[in-house]
Amino acid sequence: MQANLQTRPIAGPPRARPRWSPRTRRNLVAGLLFTAPWIVGFFALTLYPMLASLYYSFTEYHVKKPPVWIGLQNYAALGSDKLFWTALYNTSYMVAIAVPLGLLVSFFCAVLLNLKVRGQSIYRVIYFLPSIVPVVASTLLWLWILNPQSGLLNTLLAKVGIEGPNWFRNPAWSKPALIIMGTWGLGSTIMIYLSGLQDVPVSLLEAAELDGANWWQRLVHVTVPMVSPITLFNLIMGVIGMFQYFAQAYVFGTGINTTVGVTLGAPLNSTLFYSVYLYHVGFIYFKMGYASAMAWILFLIIMACTLLLLRSSERWTYYAG
Amino acid sequence: MRGRAMAEITLRRPTSRPRLSRRVRQGFQAAASHALLVAVGLFFFVPFLWMLSTSLKSEQDVFRMPPTWLPHDNLRVDVGGKALPVYDVTLSDGSVRRMALVSMAEGRGTFVDPAAPAPPIEARLRDAQAVLVVSLRWQNFVDAMERSTRPGVNVNFFTYARNSLIVAFFCIVGTLVSCAPAAYGFARIRWPGRDALFMLVLATMMLPFQVTMIPLYVIFTTWLHWGNTFLPLIVPTFFGNGFDIFLLRQFFRTIPEELCDAARVDGASEARIFFNIVLPLSVPVLTTISVLTFLWAWNDFLGPLLYLTNPQAFTMALGLQDFQGRHEVAWNLLMAASVVFTLPIIVAFFFAQRTFIQGVKLTGLKE
Numbered sequence: 271m272q273a274n275l276q277t278r279p280i281a282g283p284p285r286a287r288p289r290w291s292p293r294t295r296r297n298l299v300a301g302l303l304f305t306a307p308w309i310v311g312f313f314a315l316t317l318y319p320m321l322a323s324l325y326y327s328f329t330e331y332h333v334k335k336p337p338v339w340i341g342l343q344n345y346a347a348l349g350s351d352k353l354f355w356t357a358l359y360n361t362s363y364m365v366a367i368a369v370p371l372g373l374l375v376s377f378f379c380a381v382l383l384n385l386k387v388r389g390q391s392i393y394r395v396i397y398f399l400p401s402i403v404p405v406v407a408s409t410l411l412w413l414w415i416l417n418p419q420s421g422l423l424n425t426l427l428a429k430v431g432i433e434g435p436n437w438f439r440n441p442a443w444s445k446p447a448l449i450i451m452g453t454w455g456l457g458s459t460i461m462i463y464l465s466g467l468q469d470v471p472v473s474l475l476e477a478a479e480l481d482g483a484n485w486w487q488r489l490v491h492v493t494v495p496m497v498s499p500i501t502l503f504n505l506i507m508g509v510i511g512m513f514q515y516f517a518q519a520y521v522f523g524t525g526i527n528t529t530v531g532v533t534l535g536a537p538l539n540s541t542l543f544y545s546v547y548l549y550h551v552g553f554i555y556f557k558m559g560y561a562s563a564m565a566w567i568l569f570l571i572i573m574a575c576t577l578l579l580l581r582s583s584e585r586w587t588y589y590a591g
Numbered sequence: 592m593r594g595r596a597m598a599e600i601t602l603r604r605p606t607s608r609p610r611l612s613r614r615v616r617q618g619f620q621a622a623a624s625h626a627l628l629v630a631v632g633l634f635f636f637v638p639f640l641w642m643l644s645t646s647l648k649s650e651q652d653v654f655r656m657p658p659t660w661l662p663h664d665n666l667r668v669d670v671g672g673k674a675l676p677v678y679d680v681t682l683s684d685g686s687v688r689r690m691a692l693v694s695m696a697e698g699r700g701t702f703v704d705p706a707a708p709a710p711p712i713e714a715r716l717r718d719a720q721a722v723l724v725v726s727l728r729w730q731n732f733v734d735a736m737e738r739s740t741r742p743g744v745n746v747n748f749f750t751y752a753r754n755s756l757i758v759a760f761f762c763i764v765g766t767l768v769s770c771a772p773a774a775y776g777f778a779r780i781r782w783p784g785r786d787a788l789f790m791l792v793l794a795t796m797m798l799p800f801q802v803t804m805i806p807l808y809v810i811f812t813t814w815l816h817w818g819n820t821f822l823p824l825i826v827p828t829f830f831g832n833g834f835d836i837f838l839l840r841q842f843f844r845t846i847p848e849e850l851c852d853a854a855r856v857d858g859a860s861e862a863r864i865f866f867n868i869v870l871p872l873s874v875p876v877l878t879t880i881s882v883l884t885f886l887w888a889w890n891d892f893l894g895p896l897l898y899l900t901n902p903q904a905f906t907m908a909l910g911l912q913d914f915q916g917r918h919e920v921a922w923n924l925l926m927a928a929s930v931v932f933t934l935p936i937i938v939a940f941f942f943a944q945r946t947f948i949q950g951v952k953l954t955g956l957k958e
Contacts, residue, residue, distance in 0.1 A: 290783065294781075294782065294783065297780050297781055297782040298782040298783055298784075300776070300780050300782070300860075300861040300862075301776045301780045301781075301782035301785055302776075302782070303776075304772045304773060304775055304776030304780065304861070304865070305772070305773045305776040305777065305788065307768075307769040307772070307773060307829065307830050307831050308769065308770075308773040308792065308830060308831035308836065309788075310830060311769075311827070311829075311830025311831055312791065312795065312830075314830070315803070315807065315827055315830055316795055316798065316803060318806065319802070319803035319804075319805075319806035319807050319810070320798070320802055320803055320806075322805075322806035322809075323802055323803065323804075323805050323806050326805060326806070333809065333813060379631060382624075382627055382628050382631060383628075385624045385628070387621050387624045387625060387628070388621075389625075393628045393632055395944070396632050396635050396636050397631075397632065397635050398947075398948075399635070399639070399937070399940065400635050400638065400639075402886060402936050402937070402940055402947070403933050403936065404889060404890045404907075404908060404932055404933060404936065405890055405892060405908070406890075406892055406907075406908040406909075406911050406912050406932070407911065407929040407932045407933050410911065410912075410915055410925055410926075410929055411638055411641070411642050411926070411929060412638070413915075414641075414642075414645065414922050414925075414926065415638060415641060419654075420653070420654050420656065420658060422637075422638075422641050422658065425657060425658055453634075454634070454635065454638060457635075461948060510797065510799070513799065514799050514800065514801065516892075516893055517892040517893060520892070520896075520912075521892075521912050521915075524912070525912075525915055545801060548801055549893075549896075552804075552805055552808075553808075553897065558805050558809070561805055562805050564801075565799075565801040565802045565804065565805065566802065568799055568801055568802070569798075569799055569801070569802045572797075572799055576797070
């Protein structure tokens with residue numbers, strides 16, 4: 271400390287004035303040392319792999335032999351790959367339907383959990399709990415609940431006179447099945463919304479009430495705009511997550527297909543999502559170059575969607591203060 | 592708007608509704624709220640009950656139509672040292688007798704009366720109605736854990752559970768020793784380039800795993816020959832991750848700067864400040880990180896799927912999926928295994944409920 275005071279540059283000839291004071295330099299060394307593991311990890315486990323996969327995407331690569339440069343052929347081949355388009359369609363379906371639906375349900379649940387009633391903490395636990403059940407366990411559980419013959423859901427539907435669909439054999443119902451399953455695990459989105467709702471100033475709601483706004487009007491005109499930044503956050507996270515939708519689809523697809531043998535995406539490729547197909551191409555066929563091209567397209571799509579959402583959000587999000 | 596509301600208020604005031612009606616209305620509102628909360632809550636809760644119920648059922652009971660909530664099993668009676676299932680048999684004369692089933696063939700069964708086993712009676716199985724009693728088959732849990740999951744390979748769910756625990760433990764260690772110092776470096780030391788680097792940390796959180804997945808696989812399996820070991824799952828955690836660094840940094844910034852500055856004036860090094868002042872104050876957030884990391888490691892599916900192909904090395908998530916894909920699905924055992932798989936998480940949740948919610952909320956605050 272004392273040394274530091276002595277070496278502080280004194281007003282005088284500005285020759286060879288150190289750009290950083292010794293203290294700054296010491297801090298720089300300390301800062302770099304403290305963050306060193308992350309910096310090393312960034313280069314070795316993020317930056318290098320990113321560049322490598324970009325390079326692989328222009329090659330034919332089967333792991334055993336070194337990659338061979340083939341230019342844009344992987345990307346060209348993707349254009350005429352029917353399964354690629356199927357996977358992209360299936361994923362877009364989930365992004366366009368499951369994500370907004372999930373937000374709507376989460377918001378609705380959060381509103382319920384924010385009502386001033388007794389025992390609310392118990393309800394909150396119950397709504398949250400499914401979201402921490404390990405994905406493989408929850409998917410297996412839902413495979414059993416959705417079992418067309420002896421599953422709980424179709425049994426309950428039959429009780430009220432509805433013949434439940436064959437969730438596993440009918441490609442039109444497999445994605446809705448996954449959406450129902452996903453809804454069960456929305457707990458963390460609900461909790462994020464709930465914390466947002468709790469931050470809505472009571473004074474605003476009271477002012478609206480004095481102005482004669484009823485419950486619904488207060489919800490739509492005060493609460494919804496006030497939590498719009500959280501909606502944006504949940505939306506972006508939901509979209510990014512959904513483009514990478516994997517474990518549920520993988521377990522679901524193989525789970526309903528035990529008798530037919532391992533083909534991912536059953537029934538009839540209706541659950542062949544982007545990441546599932548990418549896994550299939552990369553780690554079952556070991557077409558690493560092709561899979562890398564898919565990965566980079568996925569990356570670009572995700573970036574484009576995120577930017578688009580951020581841009582559009584200027585029009586529909588409201589930041590207090 | 593305002594004018595109309597005022598008008599309403601002034602209009603209402605003279606009529607002066609009795610107090611009671613307001614209380615009744617509030618009571619009605621509370622009842623409606625509870626009704627809604629319960630109705631939606633059932634959707635979240637019933638699947639748990641179904642999982643638990645199935646895990647305690649016998650094999651026939653699983654597929655019994657219509658399904659029952661309480662697990663049932665055949666009532667059994669001891670005849671000549673054997674526990675035989677009991678049936679209500681409608682005899683040819685229309686009378687119903689409660690008898691034990693000794694054997695069956697071609698749709699016909701041989702029954703005996705436990706009280707008088709002497710002459711066996713033959714009857715069509717169609718005319719026999721199984722007598723059921725509520726019985727919880729705890730044996731399922733033992734079977735699910737001990738049964739060999741792959742023919743010829745000596746593995747069961749204990750193997751998987753052990754593997755999962757090993758992976759989760761080292762992931763927690765790795766995350767703590769790498770993220771806490773990094774977060775301190777970003778939160779409490781002022782150095783040139785820090786903020787730019789921190790933006791990079793945040794940016795990595797947006798990067799989809801698929802982009803780095805293939806080269807990482809090549810590095811870990813063909814260069815380092817770490818296939819079928821836990822190293823590809825554990826080692827990366829020792830290099831920190833954006834999410835936990837962010838979470839810890841947010842917490843460290845709430846520790847009063849004056850504390851650190853006072854120590855600096857006294858000549859303490861950054862390392863000493865970190866170990867002696869910041870870490871002891873950060874036990875709650877370090878617990879949060881540990882719990883969340885456990886959750887993540889216990890849950891992870893894609894990582895183990897990429898690197899582990901030998902059943903001996905399977906984690907619980909992988910083992911469960913493999914078990915299900917390979918067998919005629921024994922739903923009761925599968926659900927029992929799922930319960931065992933889920934239980935540590937639920938237990939952790941009830942011990943660290945606040946921690947969980949806090950973790951979720953902190954993630955929500957990162958804008």
